[in-house]
Amino acid sequence: MIWCLFFPAGSRKVCAYFFTCWLVNRSLDMIVTVLYCVGFAIICDAVNRYCKRRLEEKEWTFTQSDFRDGREAGTRQGGRRVAIVTGANSGIGLALVEQLVACGLHVVLACRNVAKAQRAIDTVAERLAGKDHHGSMEILQVDVSSPASCLAAAAEVRKRHPKIGFLFCNAGVVQYGSQRLSLFLQLTSLDRIRTFFNLSRVTPEGPCFIEERPGVVTAEGYGTSFATHVLGHYVLVRQLEQALEAGNGCLVWTGSRGSSNQWIVKGEHLKDPMCVTGDEPYGYTKHLQDTLSVALNREWCARGRCVRSYVGCPGVVLTELPPPALLLLKPIVWAIAFVLPMWRISPQRGAAVLLHLASLKGTPTPAVRHQVREGDGRQAALDKKYVMEFAERVGAAEVGQGHWAATDDEQQWLVGYLEELLSQRGKGGAGAGSAAEGEEEEWKLL
Ligand SMILES: NC(=O)c1ccc[n+]([C@@H]2O[C@H](COP(=O)([O-])OP(=O)(O)OC[C@H]3O[C@@H](n4cnc5c(N)ncnc54)[C@H](OP(=O)(O)O)[C@@H]3O)[C@@H](O)[C@H]2O)c1
Missing domain, CATH: 3.40.50.720 (NAD(P)-binding Rossmann-like Domain)
Known part of the structure; x- marks a missing residue:
């Protein structure tokens, strides 16, 4: 604010004052926004890591024994x-x-x-x-x-x-045939959303937007x-x-x-x-x-x-x-x-x-x-x-x-x-x- 004092008295001084306030406010806004973003990124990263760990625990991986011939159980595996x-x-x-x-x-x-x-x-x-x-x-x-x-x-x-x-x-x-994108606007319920992605043209819930x-x-x-x-x-x-x-x-x-x-x-x-x-x-x-x-x-x-x-x-x-x-x-x-x-x-x-x-x-x-x-x-x-x-x-x-x-x-x-x-x-x-x-x-x- 000090630099406002260097302006001559009158309207220009007032303008400088308000401009400075606006600038400070913007800067504060920006700082708060940046802090929000950093916070959000940290939370996302934590969620990401958590999910990844959970997934790795439960990821469905298969091993050689899953595809062995059942008749070979207990014997030495053949070819x-x-x-x-x-x-x-x-x-x-x-x-x-x-x-x-x-x-x-x-x-x-x-x-x-x-x-x-x-x-x-x-x-x-x-x-x-x-x-x-x-x-x-x-x-x-x-x-x-x-x-x-x-x-x-x-x-x-x-x-x-x-x-x-x-x-x-x-x-x-x-x-694929035509796709009636106007039906996008009718996605008002879960059933309609399901129908939207259903390949059948006419389903019990109504018409589908994708035609074959x-x-x-x-x-x-x-x-x-x-x-x-x-x-x-x-x-x-x-x-x-x-x-x-x-x-x-x-x-x-x-x-x-x-x-x-x-x-x-x-x-x-x-x-x-x-x-x-x-x-x-x-x-x-x-x-x-x-x-x-x-x-x-x-x-x-x-x-x-x-x-x-x-x-x-x-x-x-x-x-x-x-x-x-x-x-x-x-x-x-x-x-x-x-x-x-x-x-x-x-x-x-x-x-x-x-x-x-x-x-x-x-x-x-x-x-x-x-x-x-x-x-x-x-x-x-x-x-x-x-x-x-x-x-x-x-x-x-x-x-x-x-x-x-x-x-x-x-x-x-x-x-x-x-x-x-x-x-x-x-x-x-x-x-x-x-x-x-x-x-x-x-x-x-x-
Ligand atoms: N994606 C889904 O959400 C979904 C859901 C339910 C069921 N499916 C089923 O999953 C299976 C695989 O589909 P995808 O999703 O993996 O799609 P994709 O990536 O398009 O794979 C289809 C494969 O089938 C091959 N193919 C098509 N016509 C063939 C023909 N006449 N002779 C030999 N190969 C042919 C294609 O070979 P080219 O590269 O030469 O075309 C391609 O490799 C399909 O039976 C599909 O119905 C998929």
Whole structure:
């Protein structure tokens, strides 16, 4: 204030006085703001450290013994087990590969794009550098939306690996259509928020803002979602069934909460079994995966086979798959995750549920449905015990959860339809154009 005295008396002196007060006030404000920020940063850091410690305590990590052949319990372990992961070059598939390799398995990355698969191998090698593991990787080129490609790939696998421990049916696609962002404004309740992120166009709570693009078919004429999620994987499973049995193996499907039977309830599947004209091919074909898993378990149990099939739901994972509008929210999610790391929706945590199912030991129960639907990746990572208990509860008995329960008729219809489609190959049906000569004979249960 002293410097005000140097001003001549009058209005200029008063102005100088007020300007000085304002300056001091601003400085005080700034100091208080800085102190607040520092305080906030210290609190965030403390919360961060606390959560990280809690997470590390509970982080779901797997060990080599989790993936040992159950028959080898108490004996010296034989050769390394082989795991095949479809869609292994990104997202949940890549996380599966990393964890399996870290546990000493030999992992086959079943990808359609060899260059991407090679990059995935480099990424995993980089992440595991310096860690003591005996895992290894190789690439298998396969387009799971093409039965012809799956047949060729399966033949190649059988040559390379007579015994298979795990087949992760993970590759997946969504054909996004329009996104009605105006529905953002209607997010007034938890139910609406849930609906907003639901892939089904029409849910019990109302319309969803994400629409799928109907009419997308593969070069062979199959509905793309249907061919990718169901048909191609079915070919792989059937062709590798014996190798899986020899390796005391299991199948793990990457299911989804978006699985929906509405297309079937409306009876539309009888007119358009691949849901090419439908508005929710993703939910429908994910439901067919659930149904197929049930049907396969039932058949294998009846035939006394030791192979088993599980469906796991990874929860919402921020990969390339969720709709672009959701990816727009990524910065917000990361901002929250910065303060609370346990909120991170990482592919590793999505993969944890699938790995947990794969690690379940013992001969298969006569159960027909094995699912960890509620144990999403986040919960899995946070509370292993919770998911273990859940899996034990659902693994031992049939779980009929509302519309997810697949009826006997549905199971029979689906397997019959898949078999019919495959036997039509080479006879002028869908996919006929790409069927190689003599392939018809190749399509037999091995
Ligand atoms: N992200 C989620 O929130 C979420 C939730 C529930 C279930 N899921 C399921 O999780 C699985 C993996 O998805 P993600 O989230 O990890 O997404 P992603 O990062 O997009 O991975 C999908 C993978 O599938 C591969 N793929 C797609 N079509 C293929 C084909 N015809 N042949 C061979 N590979 C093909 C992709 O290969 P390219 O790189 O060559 O395209 C990619 O590697 C999917 O089945 C999905 O339905 C995801």
